[in-house]
Structure formats: C-alpha cells, structure tokens
Amino acid sequence: MLWLRLRLGLATVALAALFLPLLAATHLYASKPNSKIARNVLESKTEGYCSPSGPIEATNCAYETIETLNKDLFPALDSLVREPFFRHYKVDLYKECPFWRENGLCMNRACGVETIDEADVPEKWRSAALSAVVTTDMNEGVNGCYFRDDDFCFIEDDATPEGQYIDLIENPERFTGYAGDSAHNVWRAIYQENCFGLSESVIAAARDGKLAPGRSRPAMGLNPLQAGHAPQDADLCEEKKLYYRLISGMHASISIHIAADYLNQTTGEWGPNLDCFVSRVASYPDRLSNVYFNAVLLLRAVSRAAPYFRAYDIGITPRGREDECTRAQRAADARTRTAFDGVLTLAEGLAKGFDEEQFFAGADGPVLIEQFKGAFRNVSAIMDCVGCDKCRLWGKLQVSGFGTALKILFALQDKDLDPRVNPNLLQRSEVVALYNTLHRVTESLHAVDEFRQIYARTQKEEAEAAPKRAAKRAAERDARRRAERERELGPRIRAAVAAVLEAVRRHCRDCVKAVKGLLGGSAPKGEL
Ligand SMILES: Cc1cc2nc3c(=O)[nH]c(=O)nc-3n(C[C@H](O)[C@H](O)[C@H](O)COP(=O)(O)OP(=O)(O)OC[C@H]3O[C@@H](n4cnc5c(N)ncnc54)[C@H](O)[C@@H]3O)c2cc1C
Numbered sequence: 001m002l003w004l005r006l007r008l009g010l011a012t013v014a015l016a017a018l019f020l021p022l023l024a025a026t027h028l029y030a031s032k033p034n035s036k037i038a039r040n041v042l043e044s045k046t047e048g049y050c051s052p053s054g055p056i057e058a059t060n061c062a063y064e065t066i067e068t069l070n071k072d073l074f075p076a077l078d079s080l081v082r083e084p085f086f087r088h089y090k091v092d093l094y095k096e097c098p099f100w101r102e103n104g105l106c107m108n109r110a111c112g113v114e115t116i117d118e119a120d121v122p123e124k125w126r127s128a129a130l131s132a133v134v135t136t137d138m139n140e141g142v143n144g145c146y147f148r149d150d151d152f153c154f155i156e157d158d159a160t161p162e163g164q165y166i167d168l169i170e171n172p173e174r175f176t177g178y179a180g181d182s183a184h185n186v187w188r189a190i191y192q193e194n195c196f197g198l199s200e201s202v203i204a205a206a207r208d209g210k211l212a213p214g215r216s217r218p219a220m221g222l223n224p225l226q227a228g229h230a231p232q233d234a235d236l237c238e239e240k241k242l243y244y245r246l247i248s249g250m251h252a253s254i255s256i257h258i259a260a261d262y263l264n265q266t267t268g269e270w271g272p273n274l275d276c277f278v279s280r281v282a283s284y285p286d287r288l289s290n291v292y293f294n295a296v297l298l299l300r301a302v303s304r305a306a307p308y309f310r311a312y313d314i315g316i317t318p319r320g321r322e323d324e325c326t327r328a329q330r331a332a333d334a335r336t337r338t339a340f341d342g343v344l345t346l347a348e349g350l351a352k353g354f355d356e357e358q359f360f361a362g363a364d365g366p367v368l369i370e371q372f373k374g375a376f377r378n379v380s381a382i383m384d385c386v387g388c389d390k391c392r393l394w395g396k397l398q399v400s401g402f403g404t405a406l407k408i409l410f411a412l413q414d415k416d417l418d419p420r421v422n423p424n425l426l427q428r429s430e431v432v433a434l435y436n437t438l439h440r441v442t443e444s445l446h447a448v449d450e451f452r453q454i455y456a457r458t459q460k461e462e463a464e465a466a467p468k469r470a471a472k473r474a475a476e477r478d479a480r481r482r483a484e485r486e487r488e489l490g491p492r493i494r495a496a497v498a499a500v501l502e503a504v505r506r507h508c509r510d511c512v513k514a515v516k517g518l519l520g521g522s523a524p525k526g527e528l
Pocket of ligand 1 (some may be wrong): 173178179187234248253255280389391395
C-alpha cells in the first residue's frame with residue numbers, strides 16, 4: 001500500500017504565494033549571461049578565475065580527470081542506485097526541530113514524500129530482522145538521536161520501529177518551491193556551525209578532559225563562515241575550509257538539482273532551467289568547484305573502504321533458504337554485485353585524489369576532529385528543521401552520506417576497515433546514504449555538462465537566427481521608410497497635379513476653342 005503523506009492545509013493559497021515570486025524565472029537563457037565568470041563556466045574556457053580546469057583546490061586531482069571519470073561513473077551509479085539495496089531507505093522524517101520553532105507545515109505538493117509499507121521492503125532489512133543485530137557503545141545526542149564516538153552524524157537506524165521506508169527512485173530530488181525564511185534559516189544555521197576552531201582555553205579544556213568528545217557545542221564566535229562567503233582568509237585552518245567546501249558543495253549540488261528538474265509554472269512542465277543554473281551556480285565558480293571537491297572526497301572514502309564494501313552483503317536473498325524464489329533472487333544479487341564492483345573499481349582508479357592524512361594531523365588534531373564531529377552532528381540535527389519533507393529526506397540522506405565518508409576518512413584506521421575484523425562497521429543506512437550521495441554529486445556534474453550543451457545550443461540558435469533577424473529588421477525598416485515617404489509625398493503630389501490642371505484650365509481656353517474648331521463642333525460646357 002502506498003501511503004501518501006502530504007501536509008496540505010491551505011494548499012492552494014500558499015502555493016500561489018510560494019510560486020508567484022518564481023514566475024519570472026522559468027525561461028531559458030536566450031542570450032549570454034552578463035557575468036564573464038558564468039560564461040567561463042558555461043563555455044568550459046580554461047582562462048580566468050576558477051574555471052573548471054587544472055587542479056581542484058585541496059586535492060591531488062584535476063577537474064578534467066573528474067569530468068572524464070564521470071562519463072563512466074555517473075551511468076554506473078545511476079543504474080546501481082535503482083537496485084533494491086540502494087533504493088530503499090529508512091528515515092524518520094517527522095522529528096521536531098530541536099533548535100527553533102519550525103511550524104513544519106509544508107504546503108507545497110512537490111514537497112510531499114511517498115512512503116512504502118515495510119512489507120514491500122526485502123525481508124532481511126525490516127526492523128524485526130535487523131533488531132537482532134546488536135549495536136554497541138551508542139551515545140545519546142540531541143532529539144533522541146544516537147551516535148557512536150566515530151560517527152560524524154546521527155545514524156538513521158533501520159532496526160528501530162521509528163521512521164518511514166522510502167523508495168528513493170520514486171521521490172527524486174528536484175525543485176519543490178521550498179524557499180524563503182525557513183530555508184534561509186536552515187542554511188544560515190548550517191554555515192554558522194563552522195564556528196569551531198582552536199582557542200587556548202578549548203585546547204586546555206580538552207587536555208584536562210573537560211570537553212566531552214562528540215558532546216561539545218562548538219566554540220561559538222570563532223571566525224564564523226557564512227553562506228555565500230567563501231573562505232579567503234589564509235589563516236583559516238584547512239579543516240575549517242574543508243567544512244565550508246563540503247557544505248557549500250552540497251548546497252550547490254542541491255541548487256543544480258533544482259535547476260536541472262525545475263517546474264515551469266506557466267506550462268506546468270518539468271525541465272532544465274538554465275537561467276536558474278546561471279544565477280545560483282554558474283555565476284559562483286567556487287560553488288561549482290566545491291561540487292567537484294565533494295566528488296573527490298567521496299570517491300576517496302569509497303576507494304579507501306573498497307575491501308570492506310566488496311565483502312558487504314548488498315543482496316536481497318534471505319539467508320539460509322534455498323528454493324526457486326531464492327535462486328532468482330541470487331541471480332539478481334549477482335547482477336547488483338557486478339554493478340557495485342564496477343563502481344568500486346572506478347573509484348579506485350582515482351588513486352589518492354584526496355589525501356586525508358593532510359587533515360587533523362597536527363598537535364591540535366584530536367581536539368579539532370572532536371569539534372568537527374560535534375559541528376557535523378549538529379548539521380544532521382538541523383535537518384529536522386527543514387520545512388519541506390522531500391528536501392528534508394534528501395538533506396538528511398546527504399548529510400549522512402558525507403558523515404559516513406568523513407568517518408571512513410578521519411575516524412578509522414586501515415585495520416578497522418577489514419571486513420573480517422569489523423563486519424558490522426557500517427550500518428545499511430550509512431552505505432545507502434554514501435552511495436546515493438555520491439550519485440547526487442555525479443548527477444550534478446552530469447547536469448552541469450548538460451547545461452553547457454543547452455547553453456551552447458541556445459548560443460548556436462542565437463547565432464543562426466541573428467542574420468535572419470537582421471534581414472527582417474532591415475525589411476521592416478525599409479517598409480516603414482516607404483510608408484513615411486508616401487505619407488509625406490502624397491499630399492504634395494496631389495497638390496501639384498491640381499495646380500497643373502488649374503493652370504491648364506485658366507490658360508488654355510484658346511486650346512479648347514482650337515480643338516473645338518478642328519473637330520468642327522463645340523466643346524461641352526464645363527468640360528475643362
Ligand atoms: C537541506 C535543504 C535541502 C533543500 N532541498 C531542496 C530541494 O530538494 N528542492 C528545492 O526546490 N529546494 C530545496 N531547498 C531550498 C533551496 O536550497 C533554497 O533554499 C531555495 O530554493 C531558495 O533559494 P535562494 O536562491 O533564496 O538561495 P539559497 O539556496 O537558499 O541560499 C541562501 C544563501 O546562501 C548563499 N549560497 C547559496 N548557494 C551557496 C553555495 N553553494 N555555497 C555557499 N553559499 C551559498 C547565498 O548567499 C544565498 O543567498 C533545500 C533547502 C535546504 C536547507
């Protein structure tokens with residue numbers, strides 16, 4: 001059974017209010033954007049600031065490498081995430097916002113999420129089956145969420161009765177119309193979590209054991225970064241820049257998905273909106289660059305944990321049963337496994353595109369990493385404040401995906417990633433979140449490529465149409481001039497003809513007589 005959870009309320013009125021400001025932005029760009037930077041992004045030029053060429057900052061990887069890899073990686077992931085293991089995600093979408101009063105009334109139809117019954121989820125991932133798996137050392141965080149010391153975010157636990165099952169393929173991330181104060185408050189809060197940094201008192205407190213790892217509120221007020229303000233300060237520590245890049249890249253990827261699958265409120269059709277892409281992403285190449293950065297970081301996490309993933313059970317076949325049904329399931333599992341291995345091999349091909357050892361390495365490392373975890377866990381709790389179910393779903397999933405990647409990169413040793421030593425290291429929800437997040441990023445890069453093609457097409461059409469338009473304009477101008485000339489000359493010609501006729505009438509009476517004489521008759525009266 002499908003359970004459609006739509007919070008409609010005053011839907012019609014609110015929908016109109018929500019959409020009206022957007023009405024103006026639903027057309028494709030017919031001409032070049034004013035910004036040279038945006039043109040640079042769209043035309044893939046190698047000149048200028050931060051164009052997508054050369055090394056991606058803070059990585060050992062070039063933009064071109066990622067773009068080439070993505071030609072294989074995106075289709076491989078796109079089919080992998082359609083497999084049962086990766087498309088079924090359990091998440092609690094209806095927790096209260098723990099930080100401020102959020103009315104949570106999502107009145108937009110596009111914000112609705114379709115959930116599925118537990119009975120439609122393969123048996124071995126249902127909570128009853130999973131609750132048998134014991135999880136250890138869990139700490140309680142905000143909002144009744146739990147985490148282990150290694151975790152960078154609160155994990156959605158498949159084994160608990162809370163939460164809804166979602167088929168991710170049926171609920172694509174795209175334009176929902178969610179905007180305004182609610183969305184801005186969430187983004188602002190997320191960027192402001194980047195207030196961690198080291199003060200002597202924080203380090204001292206950590207040394208004295210007064211700062212409980214993972215429980216700390218970040219040291220507020222230390223040089224916060226804000227939305228839209230890329231870190232320029234050379235003194236900012238690399239970890240702080242890492243946080244900003246990660247969040248900004250996720251934000252940009254969400255914006256790209258909004259632009260790539262946009263609702264044209266005039267025609268009611270979904271499709272790409274180049275205008276939206278230009279104004280939100282292409283005009284800010286640092287945002288786009290952060291999407292590439294996220295691709296490199298996620299791929300490194302996937303390749304570092306590849307031996308663990310190769311042993312991970314991603315099949316739907318129930319353990320310990322052998323019949324016709326399980327034989328068919330096993331064949332399907334083998335196909336999923338081949339697709340999964342293909343993605344792992346592609347990720348491993350990037351070598352060490354991101355070097356995790358460069359971060360949290362100094363004397364301050366242990367304290368910084370705890371602060372970073374605290375901040376990131378807060379971001380996962382902030383997701384409960386997103387006032388649109390669909391946005392919250394994808395927001396939670398992506399924060400969890402990045403949290404899993406950070407855990408693999410910064411909290412685990414190589415030996416921890418041995419599947420024989422640590423078979424329960426990652427929960428199913430973490431694996432699903434990681435691969436779907438990587439899919440989001442590769443889909444964004446694919447969409448950027450499509451926007452470049454759309455832009456190139458509009459420019460070509462523009463160039464082809466230009467001579468015809470110029471000829472039409474010239475013909476119209478000529479016609480206008482002719483009409484004007486006629487308007488001006490007409491009365492003058494009529495006056496001149498009348499004057500000639502009058503002159504003839506006055507001065508040529510004798511001519512009339514002469515003609516009459518010649519004809520031997522008399523001219524009729526009033527003939528001239
Ligand atoms: C977690 C989350 C998920 C969302 N998911 C969706 C969704 O699936 N579909 C949907 O239609 N809407 C979604 N939204 C809403 C969407 O992100 C925007 O907030 C909304 O479209 C309004 O956009 P805006 O142009 O006002 O700027 P916003 O995107 O809200 O940005 C606010 C400010 O942040 C800065 N900024 C913007 N992008 C970046 C960046 N990449 N890096 C650094 N700074 C930046 C700018 O200064 C901007 O003015 C989501 C919001 C959140 C918080």
